[in-house]
Amino acid sequence: MSTWPPIERDTKSAAFFDAAAAGTLVIKGCTHCGQTLSPEAAACTACGGTDLNWVDAEGTGTLISWTVVHRAPNRAYTDLVPYTIGIVELAEGPWLYARIAGAEPSAGLPLRVDFVHTEGAESHPIFREAS
Numbered sequence: 001m002s003t004w005p006p007i008e009r010d011t012k013s014a015a016f017f018d019a020a021a022a023g024t025l026v027i028k029g030c031t032h033c034g035q036t037l038s039p040e041a042a043a044c045t046a047c048g049g050t051d052l053n054w055v056d057a058e059g060t061g062t063l064i065s066w067t068v069v070h071r072a073p074n075r076a077y078t079d080l081v082p083y084t085i086g087i088v089e090l091a092e093g094p095w096l097y098a099r100i101a102g103a104e105p106s107a108g109l110p111l112r113v114d115f116v117h118t119e120g121a122e123s124h125p126i127f128r129e130a131s
């Protein structure tokens, strides 16, 4: 049984993965104008400010678009396919790329975050259909 490729944190993503390990999805917020931004944002899309902090997200959103991956990137992952990668519009507005699990994808599908916790690897968010 394969496991997902390891995710490696760096100084910019450490707070994101610490929050994921604790079961919380965090995004960036602009300290100047309050705009919410995706976790990987380096500057505010509204005012251009670069003073960003981490804020808790509600963990809900809707599916914007997706692709179903049928061919594994290499032989180590052949038993993981097919899987779905989607763009989730969070309730706060930012878009997030994430794996979509346990749902037949459709535009506008309501989603809720869940977290994958694997021993020896970074916890990370996935999204499931909101019930």
Ligand SMILES: [Zn+2]
Binding pocket: 030, 031, 032, 033, 034, 035, 044, 045, 046, 047, 048, 049
């Ligand atoms: Zn701003």
